[in-house]
Each structure stands twice: as structure tokens, then as C-alpha cells.
Amino acid sequence: MxxxxxxxxxxxxxxxxxxxxxxxxxxxxxxxxxxxxxxxxxxxxxxxxxxxxxxxxxxxxxxxxxxxxxxVESPLPRTFQWCDGSAYLHHAELVRKARNADMPEQLYTDPMLYQGASDCFIGPRDPIRIADEKWGIDLEAEVAIVTDDVPMGVSVADAAKHIKLIMILNDVSLRNVMPGELAKGFGFFISKPSTAFSPVAVTPDELDAAWDGTKVCLPLVSHVNGKLLGRPNAGVDCYFDFPRLISHAATSRELRAGAIIGSGTVSNRDTSVGSACLQEQRMLEKLATGTMQTPLLQFGDEVRVEMFDAQGQSVFGAIDQKVEQYTYQPAQ
Known part of the structure; x- marks a missing residue:
């Protein structure tokens, strides 16, 4: 469905x-x-x-x-809970290198989540409006699940029962804002603008064998200005599957119906498949050549994120967005 x-x-x-x-x-x-x-x-x-x-x-x-x-809006234009993980640790390793930050050993055993803004998502065809290109605009292509009511302390085994819908998303990030914000020790806030989700949310049975009960085993395809950025497989190199992320999120609180949990940027250790965000590609360039060559997003750039089934059919529809400059207009 x-x-x-x-x-x-x-x-x-x-x-x-x-x-x-x-x-x-x-x-x-x-x-x-x-x-x-x-x-x-x-x-x-x-x-x-x-x-x-x-x-x-x-x-x-x-x-x-x-x-x-x-x-259409994002399937849930707003909800009570949106928390995003970092399940693909290859991505976390690379972006931390980009900002000269160490990768704590704890991250290989304990899931990482941040609580995002859930009061105003944007539609899959809505523009990405940012005030300043110097903030370092990037896409992050991910998979997300939506839950029903989840009890506090839910086990990993029971958490899977609470997954009702699946989506893909573009978690927009402001790379040049992040370092200063994270240095405060309080996490992301202004460096994470409004998120866009896929045109449709699907029940797990729609994915057939591509849903293994814990994660989606299909490539997530991203383009920037019509050029392929990457097609990493969401079922590969996933350290923390969705039941594990749900259980972690519900360690000390209940999750209400409509809670969205994201996988974090999909990333494979086989770098020949490309990337799901520009900063990862830039870091790979730096490791290979000593310099980052690919620019971050500029006003006028177009981003497309989509996932296809084994028959080549779009599963969720495409997130297709253009980056635009935002200018504040005072209320009349």
C-alpha cells in the first residue's frame, strides 16, 4: 500500500x-x-x-x-518526532575526517541519533530555500521508517513490529555551519534545515524481498544537476538496522504514532558505487588527491533522490528539488 x-x-x-x-x-x-x-x-x-x-x-x-x-506534501507534513541516525559508519568516518574530528570507538557499538525539527517538513518537489550559499549546502539521501506507538524500553526483537511505513528523504545539511555548532556541545540545530521526504510512504510488504524485516536492500540513487552522484545500497554496510534504532530511541521515552526515524546518509565501503551526499564525495577526493574538487550546492542547482525496485520501477517516487535563495519577508 x-x-x-x-x-x-x-x-x-x-x-x-x-x-x-x-x-x-x-x-x-x-x-x-x-x-x-x-x-x-x-x-x-x-x-x-x-x-x-x-x-x-x-x-x-x-x-x-x-x-x-x-x-503533494511530504507524506507527513509535520509530526511529533523526527530523529535521525548515522547507521552507515563509513559516511560518519568520512565526514568527521572532513572536519578533523575523531571517530569515537563507542559509535561502532552504540547507535547515534539526533532529534531534528519535525514541525515543518517540505514537499518532495518544494525548493530548498537557504539564505546564504556560504553556509555550505548539501544533500543527504537516506531511508526512514514511521512507527505506531512504541513503548519505552522496547526490545530490538519487538521494535520491528512497530514499523508501519517506509520513506526515502533528503536531509539537507549546512556543512560550514556544523563545526561551530557542534563545538558548542549541544548538537545540530540551525545546520539542519527542513527535511523533504518522498512523494509516497509505503507499507513494508510493497518492497517484497527488498525488505528483510530490518532494512531496505535496494540502491538509493542521487543526482545533482542531472549527473549521477551515487547509488549506494541501503542494505549494505548498515551497522544499525531500524529495530536497533527504534529500541535506542525508546530507551528512556515512549515514541508516539507518527514518529519518523532516519537511517542517516546511505554509504557503502565500496566507493565505486558513489555517494549519497556531496561532502562524502569531497572527502574521498581529498583522500585521493589532497584537495576537495566537487563544490557544495549553489543556488539554481537541482537535486534528485529516488529508489527503484528490481524491475526498475520507482518505489517511492522522486524527491526532485531546486536550491533557491531565501529572503526574509516581514509579516504584514
Whole structure:
């Protein structure tokens, strides 16, 4: 089942069901107005949404319309919890080298998470608006899961049961802001602008064998200005799978339905597959030649992130964004 959120005058948009081939959709608000509310009532709502999905895929849903990714929000335009991990330690090793920071041994045994801003995500076709190019704009292509209510102290074995939806995302980062911010000892904040998620969120069964119950085993493909940046496989070199990340996040608190947990930038130790962020590519260049050659994102640049199944079909739809300069406009 594939779910999306149409843009409306409401901050939470309206829930739609999308066909498996991403060509058609149908209004699902008669079942539940928004995806956030659906997740809060998943045991009741999910069977009804799945029945509607089955009818849509069979060409039997009344009121079906063409699915247009220009018209959708991120599946959850806002939620109560967004925390991002760093499950691919090859990426963490490289970006730490880039800012002359050591890799603590603890990171190889204990998952790392930061709590991101969840009050305002941007749509998969919305521009990345940043005030200053000098902040060092970068993309980070990742995979994320969405949970139902997760109890505090949940075991790794039980955590997998709470994974209800899967998405991909672009976790925009400001590389030149990060060092000073992290030096304060309080973590990321202004160096992590609004995140964009894929046009649709999918239930794990949509991935068939590509979902092994703990992670997605498919390449995540990123382009910048139409040029391939990389296609690292999300199922390879993942030190901490999603059940482990969920269990870690719920160590000392409950997670409410709609909580999103990200994998961190997908990165493989086989560097021939390329990268999912520019800073990683830049660090590989520095290690090989002594200098970083690839520029970070500039205004006007375009970013595309997508994942394809074994048949070459887009699973989540594409995140397709342009970098634009933001200018503050005082409220009237």
C-alpha cells in the first residue's frame, strides 16, 4: 500500500491512496482525514485503506485521478518526532575526517541519533530555500521508517513490529555551519534545515524481498544537476538496522504514532558505487588527491533522490528539488 498527502489549506493536508505504479490516486479522507491520524488509529484504519488500495490497483476505485507529485506534501507534513541516525559508519568516518574530528570507538557499538525539527517538513518537489550559499549546502539521501506507538524500553526483537511505513528523504545539511555548532556541545540545530521526504510512504510488504524485516536492500540513487552522484545500497554496510534504532530511541521515552526515524546518509565501503551526499564525495577526493574538487550546492542547482525496485520501477517516487535563495519577508 502506498500513501501520500495532498497539499491543501490545512497544515496536515489530506490523505490519499496511490497506486503501486504511482500513476493514479484516490481520496481516502472518508476513511481518515490525514496520515498522522491514520497512524494514531492504525489497527482500525489500515484494513480500510488497504481495501481501497486493492480496488485502486485493480482499476475499480471510483473517483481515481492522475497522481501528480507536484501537488503533494511530504507524506507527513509535520509530526511529533523526527530523529535521525548515522547507521552507515563509513559516511560518519568520512565526514568527521572532513572536519578533523575523531571517530569515537563507542559509535561502532552504540547507535547515534539526533532529534531534528519535525514541525515543518517540505514537499518532495518544494525548493530548498537557504539564505546564504556560504553556509555550505548539501544533500543527504537516506531511508526512514514511521512507527505506531512504541513503548519505552522496547526490545530490538519487538521494535520491528512497530514499523508501519517506509520513506526515502533528503536531509539537507549546512556543512560550514556544523563545526561551530557542534563545538558548542549541544548538537545540530540551525545546520539542519527542513527535511523533504518522498512523494509516497509505503507499507513494508510493497518492497517484497527488498525488505528483510530490518532494512531496505535496494540502491538509493542521487543526482545533482542531472549527473549521477551515487547509488549506494541501503542494505549494505548498515551497522544499525531500524529495530536497533527504534529500541535506542525508546530507551528512556515512549515514541508516539507518527514518529519518523532516519537511517542517516546511505554509504557503502565500496566507493565505486558513489555517494549519497556531496561532502562524502569531497572527502574521498581529498583522500585521493589532497584537495576537495566537487563544490557544495549553489543556488539554481537541482537535486534528485529516488529508489527503484528490481524491475526498475520507482518505489517511492522522486524527491526532485531546486536550491533557491531565501529572503526574509516581514509579516504584514
Amino acid at each position: 502506498k500513501l501520500a498527502t495532498l497539499k491543501t489549506s490545512s497544515r496536515d493536508g489530506s490523505l490519499i491512496v496511490v497506486s503501486r505504479n504511482l500513476k493514479h490516486a484516490v481520496d481516502a479522507t472518508a476513511i481518515c482525514p490525514t496520515l498522522r491520524e491514520a497512524l494514531e488509529n492504525w489497527s482500525t484504519v489500515e484494513p480500510q485503506l488497504r481495501e481501497l488500495s486493492d480496488r485502486l490497483n485493480a482499476g475499480q476505485a471510483s473517483g481515481a485521478f492522475a497522481f501528480d507529485t507536484q501537488k
